[in-house]
Amino acid sequence: MADDFKITNPNVHAYLERVHPEPDPVLTEMGQLAESRNFPYLGIQCSRILHVLVQTSNAKRIFELGSGFGYTMYWMAKAMTDGGVVIGTENTESNVNEAKEFFERGGIADRCDMRFGDALTILEQESGTFDLMFCDIEKDEYVRALELAKPRLRDGGLFVADNLLRGGKVVDPEINDQATECIREFTQMIYNDPDWFSIIIPMRDGLSVSVKMPSRS
């Protein structure tokens, strides 16, 4: 991967980064914190996609794999205007504590169920189905995440995942590290399994959106 690899033309990216309205002040602060720490958060453009997906699908039960200090959870919780819950998972305890403080300050703590631990283990133990899942954990865990998610997502539910392009690594046949190979396998699964209908949006680092197709009898 070349260091200067950019999926979106830099001028277009810069324009899209400044043309949108500011989110609420807590989200603005979280975004600035992520930038100052060089924390790998989803960013505002893709988070707005998440918001649209939550709102248009009227999702009420959401599961997030890899929540950091709560930026994307916050966006999804804000998009739920009529009740519901976002279960978040994060394996760094300081991030969990920080997220909870942001949710309190934003007045959305009642819809944010932030859990400390391994996302896949927590998902395995979870009962009930979800309307939407967002996957943002280590990239070599994506195949397992999709396998666990499928029976826990309702028919017509959405599985959204970040980093499908891995900074361009997926297009380079010379790059075969475990994480890139896992993302390639995940991509084949969401496109070739008839139980999913998927798109990859080439925004930022590539965001996939997969609809779980209703079971055919």
Ligand SMILES: C[S@@+](CC[C@H](N)C(=O)[O-])C[C@H]1O[C@@H](n2cnc3c(N)ncnc32)[C@H](O)[C@@H]1O
């Ligand atoms: C790329 S960051 C994104 C966080 C958040 N989605 C956002 O955009 O702000 C991924 C986070 O997932 C956490 N993580 C990675 N693998 C995990 C796992 N298996 N279980 C729980 N958390 C995990 C990391 O500690 C990190 O905070």
